[in-house]
Amino acid sequence: MSGSNDNAIPADLPLRNDLLGEEPYGAPQLDVPVCLNVNENPYPPTHAVVRSIEKRVREAAKDLNRYPDREHMELRQAFVDYLAKESGAKLTTDMVWGANGSNEIMLQLFQAFGGPGRTALGCDPTYSMYPEYARDTFTQWRIVPRKEDFTLDLDRTLEAIRDLEPAMVLLTSPNNPTGTPLPMEQLERILEACQDARVAGAAEGTRPVVVVDEAYIEFRDPGVPSATTLVGTYGNLAVSRTMSKAFAFAGARVGYLAASAGIIDCMRIVRMPYHLSAVTQAAALAGFDNTAEQLSQVAHLRETRNETAAWLREQTYRGIPLQVAPSQSNFLMFGGHFDDRGLIFDEMLKRGVLIRVVGPEGWLRVCMGTDEEMKVFRKALTESLRAAEAAHDQQD
Ligand SMILES: Cc1ncc(COP(=O)(O)O)c(C=O)c1O
Known part of the structure; x- marks a missing residue:
């Protein structure tokens, strides 16, 4: 892993007072098979x-x-x-x-x-x-x-x-x-x-x-x-x-x-x-x-977004359909009622899919990947939602 935030600034460095305790900004850069966390275009240059x-x-x-x-x-x-x-x-x-x-x-x-x-x-x-x-x-x-x-x-x-x-x-x-x-x-x-x-x-x-x-x-x-x-x-x-x-x-x-x-x-x-x-x-x-x-993949990514949004709206968590914020971008914010979004994020990560914990409580964000990556995303999310529900039921 690179880009870790656990840096210890030596106390004898005169870091600006207003920066004391601050962490470097950045999403985790993890070596996982499917990275859908920083809104990149998944298609490399030809x-x-x-x-x-x-x-x-x-x-x-x-x-x-x-x-x-x-x-x-x-x-x-x-x-x-x-x-x-x-x-x-x-x-x-x-x-x-x-x-x-x-x-x-x-x-x-x-x-x-x-x-x-x-x-x-x-x-x-x-x-x-x-x-x-x-x-x-x-x-x-x-x-x-x-x-x-x-x-x-x-x-x-x-x-x-x-x-x-x-x-x-x-x-x-x-x-x-x-x-x-x-x-x-x-x-x-x-x-x-x-x-x-x-x-x-x-x-x-x-x-x-x-x-x-x-x-x-x-x-x-x-x-x-x-x-x-x-x-x-x-x-x-x-x-x-x-x-x-x-x-x-x-x-x-x-x-x-x-x-x-x-x-x-x-x-x-x-x-x-x-x-x-x-x-x-x-x-x-x-x-x-x-x-x-x-720019050749933009139209396809737009379609992927629309299809993924429709699919997400058909999924449920604890019996309630997921919400999806209407998006004109290459990512979707979804959920709305995840009571422990960190748990769902971790379950996704276990399955090799990196998404992002960002935005208001209860929501997660995913950016559009290749067709293959989105297949893996769908399977991983279906399993992760069930795993998170099971963990929840055990607590109750
Ligand atoms: C809304 C918005 N603005 C700006 C940026 C910065 O992008 P870059 O510096 O790569 O052009 C990002 C990156 O994710 C973003 O989400």
Whole structure:
């Protein structure tokens, strides 16, 4: 196992006071046959794509004595072209920006717009890294609870924007861990509200930046618009994307942002010099050289999601059918009434299937694997639910 959290920080190290007792973030990386816990794409790059990466990286290797293009202009053009094709967004290279995963994009947003005296607002349950970006940038993290069906509570969100005067409003579409999409009408209501909202701790006349995290957006049903199409209209909208999920490129660590040129300039202030290595840029360009191939399994994973959701709804635990949160992503949050979800997780693990204990109590999350993996998942879950029921009955 790697990525264990049982690190003991020596007491004589002056770790920041607010970090004392903190654990490194990350899902367990266990060596098990079926890993369905971190929302990856289960289909690896094809031989043709691997060859294309080799070619690009070999070229880049010849110049590794030099720093890479700090502005990664060729890659930014690839982002523009891809977003035009994928979402119909009309952008220019000064309106996109890349980084090492959308994790780094998010951290840069917090570095630019958060900070002491600033507040970032999110809608819980949501991606568990947001509070960590806030912690690391001394930004106050505040949340509005989602409704029972995990959709946004628009009224309370608008109220919080008025009352808390956040510098950043973080919206995730589709949301992780619930899979819930954010309807464009709701996003536009929030964007409109932010036009004349105030930002505590900032100069008069500034307004909150609305960040939409679209890490999983390619898995939405066809025809559903992306927030990137609104970037030209709203100067305070920042849409984060990644190559890690639908693009099947998690190991390459490439995320990107679509936003006004003004927001991109703010990112340029906080980025590390040469933050995106020449090798990363070359690999990402090779990915975009093969967009159709890289994304070829998305429609199938969408079908897998729909079929798995229907199957899960037919399963029961202690006589009650499982709930499944409606998802526009490549994962499903299911259960809703697991009284000991850790036990079900352990039973799954015993059967070689790694899922994730995340989200509200009573729920578990699984991401879509290959057809073969999903067969193993179904069998393992059926057995695990029965085993957990038996353990429960013994206790009663
Ligand atoms: C909602 C969301 N945003 C961002 C990320 C970060 O992805 P990456 O840094 O690989 O682009 C994840 C990863 O799981 C996520 O779930």
